[in-house]
Amino acid sequence: MRIKAQVGMVMNLDKCIGCHTCSVTCKQTWTNRDGVEYVWFNNVETKPGIGYPLRWEDQARWKGGWELDRSGRLRLRSGRRAGRLTKIFANPDLPSLDDYYEPVTYDYDALLSAPLGRNGPSAQPVSVLTGQPTPITWGPNWEDDLSGSPVTAPQDPNLEAAQHQLRLELEHTFMFYLPRLCSHCLNPACVSSCPSGAMYKREQDGIVLVDQDRCRGWRMCVSGCPYKKVYVNHRTGKAEKCTFCFPRIEVGQPTVCSQTCVGRLRYLGIVLYDADRVDAACAVEDPQDLLAAQREVFLDPSDPAVAAEAEAQGVPRDWLDAARRSPIWSLAVKHQVALPLHPEYRTLPMVWYIPPLSPVLDATGSLGGDDADADDVFAAVHQLRIPLDYLAQLFTAGDRARVAGVLMKLTAVRSHMRGLTAGGKVDTDLLDRVGASGAELEELYRLLGIAKMADRYVVPKAHEEDAARLDSWASTWAGAEGCALDVPGGPGTGGATVVSGPSIPVRGAAGARRNGGE
Amino acid sequence: MSTSVLVFAVWPYIALTVFVVGHVWRWRRDQAGWTSRTSQLLEPRGLRLASPLFHFGALAVVGGHALGLVVPARVTAALGLTEHGYHVMALVFGLVAGVAMATGLVMLVIRRFRYSERLRLVTTRLDWAVYGLLVMTAGIGLWATFGENLVGGGYDYRETISVWFRSLFVLSPDVDLMAAAPFVFRLHVAVAFGFVALWPFTRLVHVWSVPLGYLVRPYVVYRQAGSGTRPAVTRTPWA
Ligand code: SF4
Ligand code: SF4
Numbered sequence: 073m074r075i076k077a078q079v080g081m082v083m084n085l086d087k088c089i090g091c092h093t094c095s096v097t098c099k100q101t102w103t104n105r106d107g108v109e110y111v112w113f114n115n116v117e118t119k120p121g122i123g124y125p126l127r128w129e130d131q132a133r134w135k136g137g138w139e140l141d142r143s144g145r146l147r148l149r150s151g152r153r154a155g156r157l158t159k160i161f162a163n164p165d166l167p168s169l170d171d172y173y174e175p176v177t178y179d180y181d182a183l184l185s186a187p188l189g190r191n192g193p194s195a196q197p198v199s200v201l202t203g204q205p206t207p208i209t210w211g212p213n214w215e216d217d218l219s220g221s222p223v224t225a226p227q228d229p230n231l232e233a234a235q236h237q238l239r240l241e242l243e244h245t246f247m248f249y250l251p252r253l254c255s256h257c258l259n260p261a262c263v264s265s266c267p268s269g270a271m272y273k274r275e276q277d278g279i280v281l282v283d284q285d286r287c288r289g290w291r292m293c294v295s296g297c298p299y300k301k302v303y304v305n306h307r308t309g310k311a312e313k314c315t316f317c318f319p320r321i322e323v324g325q326p327t328v329c330s331q332t333c334v335g336r337l338r339y340l341g342i343v344l345y346d347a348d349r350v351d352a353a354c355a356v357e358d359p360q361d362l363l364a365a366q367r368e369v370f371l372d373p374s375d376p377a378v379a380a381e382a383e384a385q386g387v388p389r390d391w392l393d394a395a396r397r398s399p400i401w402s403l404a405v406k407h408q409v410a411l412p413l414h415p416e417y418r419t420l421p422m423v424w425y426i427p428p429l430s431p432v433l434d435a436t437g438s439l440g441g442d443d444a445d446a447d448d449v450f451a452a453v454h455q456l457r458i459p460l461d462y463l464a465q466l467f468t469a470g471d472r473a474r475v476a477g478v479l480m481k482l483t484a485v486r487s488h489m490r491g492l493t494a495g496g497k498v499d500t501d502l503l504d505r506v507g508a509s510g511a512e513l514e515e516l517y518r519l520l521g522i523a524k525m526a527d528r529y530v531v532p533k534a535h536e537e538d539a540a541r542l543d544s545w546a547s548t549w550a551g552a553e554g555c556a557l558d559v560p561g562g563p564g565t566g567g568a569t570v571v572s573g574p575s576i577p578v579r580g581a582a583g584a585r586r587n588g589g590e
Numbered sequence: 591m592s593t594s595v596l597v598f599a600v601w602p603y604i605a606l607t608v609f610v611v612g613h614v615w616r617w618r619r620d621q622a623g624w625t626s627r628t629s630q631l632l633e634p635r636g637l638r639l640a641s642p643l644f645h646f647g648a649l650a651v652v653g654g655h656a657l658g659l660v661v662p663a664r665v666t667a668a669l670g671l672t673e674h675g676y677h678v679m680a681l682v683f684g685l686v687a688g689v690a691m692a693t694g695l696v697m698l699v700i701r702r703f704r705y706s707e708r709l710r711l712v713t714t715r716l717d718w719a720v721y722g723l724l725v726m727t728a729g730i731g732l733w734a735t736f737g738e739n740l741v742g743g744g745y746d747y748r749e750t751i752s753v754w755f756r757s758l759f760v761l762s763p764d765v766d767l768m769a770a771a772p773f774v775f776r777l778h779v780a781v782a783f784g785f786v787a788l789w790p791f792t793r794l795v796h797v798w799s800v801p802l803g804y805l806v807r808p809y810v811v812y813r814q815a816g817s818g819t820r821p822a823v824t825r826t827p828w829a
Contacts, residue, residue, distance in 0.1 A: 153805050160801075161645040168634045169708075201632065202707040264809035267801030272811040288799040289625035306712060309627030309793075 074347040075371060075382045077391055078258065078278035078422055079321060079340065079531070080400040081330070082410045083251055084520060085428040086482075087337035090249040092116050092213065094329035094338075098253075101328045102315070107307025109175035109200050112212055113314035114253040114329045120228040120462065121215035123252075125171040128300040129229040129414065135165040136298030137261050137417030138354060146355045146418065148265060150295060157267065165295035169306075173210045175200040218247050233470070234461035246431035246459045250466075253329065254301040254314035255413070255421030256280045258345065258369065259354045262313070265296025271311070276534070277342065278422065279316045287311050298417035322534040336523055341398030341530040342391065343405070343422075344371040344382060350420065359416035359469035366412065366420050370405050373398075394532035399519060400424070407508075407516050409478050411467035426520070427467055427475055429482045431459045446480075446487035446502055453479050481506045481513075485520065488513045594769035597780050602758055605783035612790030613798075626796035632708045636701030644694025650687035651731075654680065659755045663748045677744060684735050692728045699725065716792050723785040730778040738772055745772055751779070 098114040117123045131137060135150040150156055150165050178195035186193030199206040214220040225231075256273075260280050263271040270286035271293055273279070282293070282302070289309040293302045302313040317327035321340075325331070330338040346369055353365040371378045373395035382392055395401065403410040403426065410424035433443040435456050441448030453460065453476050460472055460479075468474045484506040491499055498510050508516075519527060617624070630637050657666075658680060666676055699721050702713055738745045754768040768776065789795070 157801070157804060161641040162634075162637050162639075163630060164638075166630055166634065168630075169632050201711060203710070204707065260810060263811055266811075267804040268799065269801075269803060269807055269811050272813040275812050275814045285621035285624075287625065288796055288801070289628045290801065291628050291630065304628060304631045306629070306631050308622070309625040309629075309712075310622075 073371075073381055075344055075378070075385050075387060076278065076347045077276065077342045077344055077387060077395065079256065079316060079342050080404070080422040080424065081253075081327075082339040082400055082403045082424045082426065084335075084337040084339075084426040085248055085250070086426065086430055087335035088116070088249040088251060088428075089335050090116055090118065090217065091334050093332050093334050094251055095212075097328050097332040098314075101317070103312075105305075107305035108303065108312060110169060110172045110212075111303040111305075111312065113301070113303075114251060115212050116249050116251045117213070118215045118217055118221070118247055119250045119466070120225045120231055120247070121218075121221055122224045122227050122229075123215075124173075124212040125167045125300055127227060127229055128167075131298060131417070133165075134167065134295060134298075134300070136296060136300065137419055138259070139418070140355065140357065144355065144357065146351070148261060148296060149298075150265070150292075156265070156292060160267065160290055160292070163291055163295055166291055167294070167300065169201075173212060173214075174206060174208075176206055176208060179205075218245065230462055230465040233465045246434065246462075248428040248431060248459075250413075250425075251329075252299065252301070252413075253423060254280065254297075254316070255299060255419065255423040256314075256316055257422060258350050258366070258420035259418065260297075261417070261419050262293040262297040262302050265292040266290070266311075267292055271302075274318075277318075277321065279318050279321070280313070281315060281318070282311050282313055284308075284310055284312075298414065298419060299421070321531055324531050324533040326529040326531060330529060336528065339399040339403060339519075339528045341400040342395050342532065343398055343400050344373055344378065344387070344392075344395050345369045346371055354418045354420055359418075360471040360474075362415040362418065362420075363412065363468060363471075363474065366415065367405055367408075369420070370401070372405075373401070388532075388535055391532045394530050397530045399528060399530060402515075402519060407481070407512065409481055409516065411475070411478065413466060414469075415467075416469040425467060426482070427463045427478055429479055432456065432479055432483075435459075444486065444490060446483050446499075449483040450480055450505075453483070477506075481508060481516075482520075484508065485513050485517050489517050489521075594765050597776070598754065598765045598768040599758075599763040601780065602763070602783050605787040606758075608787040609789055612787075613795070616790050616795060624795055624799065625793070627712065627793045629709055629712050632712065633701065633705045636697070636705060640694045640697035640701060642694075643690050644698055647687050647689075647691030647694055650683070651691050651728075654684050654687060658748060659752045662752070662756075673746075676748075677739070677746075681735065681739055685740070688728065688732050688735060692732055695721075695724055695728060716788075719788060720785075720792050720794060723781065723788060727778065727782045727785050730774055730781060734772075734774045734778055737774060745775070747771065747775060751775055 095112050095114045095116055099112060102113055103109075103111045112124070115124050123129070128134065128136075131149060137149055138146050139149045141147050148156070151159075176197040177200050179198050180195055183193050183195050196205045197208050198204065215224055218225065256279055258278070260271075260273060263273055263280060266287075267290045268286055268288045270283045270288070272281060272283065274281065287310040289304075289311075291304050291311060293311050293313075294300070294304055296302075302311050304310075305312050317325075317329075320327060320331075326338075326340050330340050349369045353369045354362070356362060356365045371382075373379060373382070373392055379392055383389070400410075404424050410426050412421045412424050415421075432449065432452055436443045436449050436452040439448075439452055439455070441452055443449060460475060461470075463475045463479075464470050464472045484502055487499065487502055488510065491497055491502075492510075492514075503510060503513070506513075630641075663673070663676070667673070671679075702709055702717075702721070706713070750767045750771050754764050757764040757767075768779070
């Protein structure tokens with residue numbers, strides 16, 4: 073048993089209002105720079121929809137993640153190592169910028185310099201790449217609230233898999249939001265794809281990072297990640313990805329996306345897992361068994377044997393304590409209401425989701441049922457091929473029963489609490505049917521409904537004895553920025569001199585940085 | 591000092607010194623900029639065929655040059671390869687590799703023009719210098735192979751240029767040998783050293799990072815807190 077700690081996240085999709093605050097605060101913090109204009113470490117998609125980048129879930133096209141070969145061994149879907157190296161000169165599985173979107177800025181000068189006139193001036197969108205006026209024809213949230221979806225949503229790969237004819241008429245359709253970020257997987261395909269060994273998983277908390285000093289721009293990680301959560305910075309020519317805000321995590325603070333989440337639906341915590349079991353877990357034959365296999369990898373921090381072994385292996389006490397109070401452990405393992413996104417990619421992702429009940433509740437209403445009555449909702453859960461099949465494609469590799477079980481448990485929490493507060497009585501029949509005790513449902517209610525900050529984010533600080541080492545990281549980083557040749561005009565990555573075409577007519581971050589660098 | 595000494599003794603040493611010192615300096619100071627600077631994200635279509643054609647061609651060309659310049663004729667002869675056999679092989683191989691590389695190169699240059707709007711932010715003056723020197727070096731090299739060795743009577747560069755080349759590295763450059771070579775070979779050599787001198791300051795440094803270690807390392811890389819996040823100054827480029 074090799075015990076490791078892993079930071080994980082759970083999102084309660086019922087509460088997401090699709091406000092994109094998480095995406096914007098993340099962008100302000102991490103990708104508000106040249107070369108990553110098109111990059112959203114965190115983005116929020118409306119489902120059904122094809123997402124960002126286009127049809128990222130279509131692994132027949134993008135070849136992300138892992139698969140089992142004929143003898144049942146795990147291998148990257150994009151092929152064996154030697155074969156992948158021969159594709160290094162032109163990666164056939166790499167999305168192009170057009171699969172994301174062309175980043176634009178606006179010609180704000182036109183607003184300021186316009187002469188007095190009858191009509192107000194307007195700012196034209198200008199491509200950040202070409203510097204030319206560009207019509208905006210696609211964007212990372214083009215399908216927001218099903219807006220672009222009449223055209224694109226039928227191409228959602230999950231609908232194909234669920235063999236569902238999507239109906240977009242208002243009274244038949246359904247939708248929910250899916251915030252996405254890197255899952256800091258236990259078996260990261262990105263790390264395994266990186267030819268340089270520049271990507272790594274941190275021993276102490278499992279955060280997956282790109283070493284900017286060792287990345288050589290082979291861009292195999294971008295296609296390797298099935299969630300398409302590694303990006304090429306086209307100015308530096310290196311890969312960048314979500315850092316799980318590790319400088320914040322290290323001091324016990326939640327990630328920026330979690331802290332600023334308007335719906336307060338994100339949970340952060342650590343889980344202990346047995347690194348020796350990971351290989352077997354991601355190689356189970358039936359994709360529908362991957363969920364159970366991943367849960368098996370996690371270790372119960374309340375088990376005295378695990379606790380003793382963890383201490384023997386040097387897991388600090390306060391981390392062990394944090395693991396016991398971890399909302400991730402509660403939601404994903406203890407109550408089993410959270411599910412990983414696309415477990416069939418076999419990366420064992422560590423950002424999990426509580427599937428949304430709201431489409432079912434809507435449907436219960438339109439079927440003439442009462443959305444507060446557990447029986448009506450249970451009936452609806454089973455009658456509705458959609459969205460149940462659809463959710464199953466996203467979260468359980470097509471296992472309807474498992475998604476239905478989670479939805480029924482969420483319904484049971486509502487019914488149970490209503491019974492308690494409105495009538496003061498407990499429906500034991502209901503408890504039996506979802507296989508949970510009243511106390512468990514009440515605990516779940518507190519975690520999901522009250523969700524105080526201290527319960528949502530249980531992030532233990534990095535240890536002080538490590539502080540010097542962490543600090544040295546910070547100083548090398550600053551040092552590297554100070555003396556590397558990565559400045560405009562140098563031979564390094566920043567030396568990209570504009571040699572043709574007009575420069576962008578607006579002063580954005582690019583102008584500021586260039587001025588600052590000289 | 592005669593022009594020959596300048597071009598075939600002084601200039602190579604200057605170029606090689608710049609090459610070595612430049613690489614050491616760049617490796618120590620610019621890990622963050624040490625990359626292939628891929629532009630596939632911005633423009634994949636023009637790259638699809640051209641880039642593998644160029645790269646595989648270039649690898650073969652480098653291999654051919656290594657064989658021709660570094661391995662003395664008596665060694666290949668001792669291995670049972672006749673003089674004539676060697677030249678037929680070198681000609682056929684050299685032409686295939688050279689044409690592949692040159693075709694790929696021309697396609698890549700065309701790509702930079704054709705998609706110049708998309709690529710303008712990532713195309714530097716140094717890139718153009720590299721393209722220019724590469725086109726010249728490869729073009730003259732092909733001319734030498736075609737003109738002298740295929741159409742012309744054939745020129746046994748292994749008895750002159752190769753010997754001169756090796757003499758550079760024992761610090762007694764035999765300039766006369768080189769000075770007697772046909773003009774196109776002399777031109778090829780002179781331009782090639784310009785390319786060598788430019789190398790460390792361009793994206794070409796990614797060549798030294800060819801990731802062969804990928805074939806043998808474990809899939810998932812773990813790192814302890816703080817360890818190894820320093821710039822990798824102690825590693826050799828090809829490690
Ligand atoms: S989700 Fe994150 S850790 Fe997992 S494969 Fe993608 S980039 Fe790597
Ligand atoms: S901030 Fe929260 S509620 Fe808003 S889109 Fe992001 S996850 Fe959803």
